[in-house]
Amino acid sequence: MTQRLANILISAFPDMLAAGFKITIPLTVLSFLFGMILALLLAIVQVANIKVLKQISQIYIWFFRGTPLLVQLFIIYFGLPSVGIVLPAFPAAVIAFGMNVAAYNAEAVRAAILAVPVGQTEAAYLIGLTYPRLMVRIVLPQAFPIAFPSLFNNLISLLKDTSLASCITIVEVMATAKQIIGWTYESLALYIEAAIIYLMFSTVLTWIQGLLEKRLGWEAKEDRPKERVKTRAEG
Amino acid sequence: MLEVRQLYKSFGSEGVLRGIDFKVDKGEVVAVLGPSGSGKTTLLRCISFLERAQQGEIIFDEMRHDMSHISKRMIRQFRMQMGFVFQTFNLFRNMTALQNVMEGLIAARKIPRQKAEEIAREMLKKVGMEDRAGYYPDQLSGGQQQRVAIARAMATNPKVILFDEPTSALDPELTGEVLDVMKKLAEEGTTMVVVTHEMGFAKEVADRVVFMEDGLIVEEAPAEEFFRNPKKERTIQFLRRVLTGADADTGA
Numbered sequence A: 001m002t003q004r005l006a007n008i009l010i011s012a013f014p015d016m017l018a019a020g021f022k023i024t025i026p027l028t029v030l031s032f033l034f035g036m037i038l039a040l041l042l043a044i045v046q047v048a049n050i051k052v053l054k055q056i057s058q059i060y061i062w063f064f065r066g067t068p069l070l071v072q073l074f075i076i077y078f079g080l081p082s083v084g085i086v087l088p089a090f091p092a093a094v095i096a097f098g099m100n101v102a103a104y105n106a107e108a109v110r111a112a113i114l115a116v117p118v119g120q121t122e123a124a125y126l127i128g129l130t131y132p133r134l135m136v137r138i139v140l141p142q143a144f145p146i147a148f149p150s151l152f153n154n155l156i157s158l159l160k161d162t163s164l165a166s167c168i169t170i171v172e173v174m175a176t177a178k179q180i181i182g183w184t185y186e187s188l189a190l191y192i193e194a195a196i197i198y199l200m201f202s203t204v205l206t207w208i209q210g211l212l213e214k215r216l217g218w219e220a221k222e223d224r225p226k227e228r229v230k231t232r233a234e235g
Numbered sequence B: 001m002l003e004v005r006q007l008y009k010s011f012g013s014e015g016v017l018r019g020i021d022f023k024v025d026k027g028e029v030v031a032v033l034g035p036s037g038s039g040k041t042t043l044l045r046c047i048s049f050l051e052r053a054q055q056g057e058i059i060f061d062e063m064r065h066d067m068s069h070i071s072k073r074m075i076r077q078f079r080m081q082m083g084f085v086f087q088t089f090n091l092f093r094n095m096t097a098l099q100n101v102m103e104g105l106i107a108a109r110k111i112p113r114q115k116a117e118e119i120a121r122e123m124l125k126k127v128g129m130e131d132r133a134g135y136y137p138d139q140l141s142g143g144q145q146q147r148v149a150i151a152r153a154m155a156t157n158p159k160v161i162l163f164d165e166p167t168s169a170l171d172p173e174l175t176g177e178v179l180d181v182m183k184k185l186a187e188e189g190t191t192m193v194v195v196t197h198e199m200g201f202a203k204e205v206a207d208r209v210v211f212m213e214d215g216l217i218v219e220e221a222p223a224e225e226f227f228r229n230p231k232k233e234r235t236i237q238f239l240r241r242v243l244t245g246a247d248a249d250t251g252a
């Protein structure tokens, strides 16, 4: 490695890292939170079997999982202004990423809700709980640990997907790398450096995931499969 | 006190309950016996509206309603008067024993937390689980979980408790502790309907026995008479079969 290249990489590193902390991380976190709230709604209207809303939710998920994230991002940032909705780049990205991850999170949450044994739901109704209380007190607290690994996977995917924001003028890690390449022409080395930055962030996230799962005793419980998921107690 | 009349229930084309007339009086313990698939579980589930009957009438003290056309609100009112104990316990796994017992008091009956805790501890004491109040279901044995489930069913002070094979999912050495609790409840005058395969329990604790087969009540008699002098051929066969098992010495 030449001295020049070494200097470029060393001076680029703090710039990229700063872009990561200032843009990539907030973008990831905000999109994920927005996506999580939306995901809960999408999942609950499905398991609660609320007419119309259930269909809307299914169509939503079908669309957002079936089309490229980049297309969704462009529709919101470049497309919506033609119908009078003009959004600055960052909020547009939060909405696009959030709506996209919501579709994936909704599936994870829905599957987890269905994995909570029906017997508990029946027991709850029999002692007089209403549906919302049943959800909040019994089903969601048990569904969350089940969904947690999938949700966290989606979070890590989202972290990497935010690199697409560089296509709509947001200067996050990837765009920072592109800029530096613009005047140094060292694409291979700088893209690898960008990859290393993402790798650092995702490694930390994976580490946090492990920590949370352990601390809160959320590892998949060994005895869970034994429990019946059928709709009836033993016949 | 609780009565169902002309109850019909089918799953698809299969008639599972084919005209059941069933009642339990205040303070009475009724054992429901019958071979597997005869519809015992379905009967309890229809009474508690976990399954919707195609036809039937329910009469509960002064409340009376068609069982096939009934609103959620009415169902809640009926359920408020009942307790239900499942074969598989069905405790809320994210809550401690104490919280399991408190939940129905706080959520559905709006009893202040402190008072609810007081009642819940009293119930746990009744089933001999007061020293496990802070344990989660996963930390309890099957017999202990079932006793907590019984405490949960009793906490709301129901007029009748429905038990669906409360000891069938338990290891044999754990059934005794649950049956003892139920016996105690019976002695205190709790109205109970117990689906069971425990002939010893039925004989000793039940006031009346109802024998079901194929979705019908085949025979029904005071417990003592039922075991001493069964009348129907099917009942005699059934009793002969089950009593030549572990309970042979109690056979007639």
Ligand SMILES: Nc1ncnc2c1ncn2[C@@H]1O[C@H](COP(=O)(O)OP(=O)(O)OP(=O)(O)O)[C@@H](O)[C@H]1O
Pocket (backbone or CB within 6 Å): A232, A234, A235, B011, B016, B034, B035, B036, B037, B038, B039, B040, B041, B042, B043
């Ligand atoms: N949800 C259901 N869907 C279809 N068939 C059902 C359903 N529940 C029960 N059945 C059928 O109804 C019949 C009666 O079942 P039920 O569980 O009431 O019997 P049971 O007397 O409780 O038997 P066991 O002693 O084995 O518990 C069986 O033939 C069963 O297959």
Ligand SMILES: [Mg+2]
Pocket (backbone or CB within 6 Å): A234, A235, B040, B041, B042, B164, B165
């Ligand atoms: Mg049964």
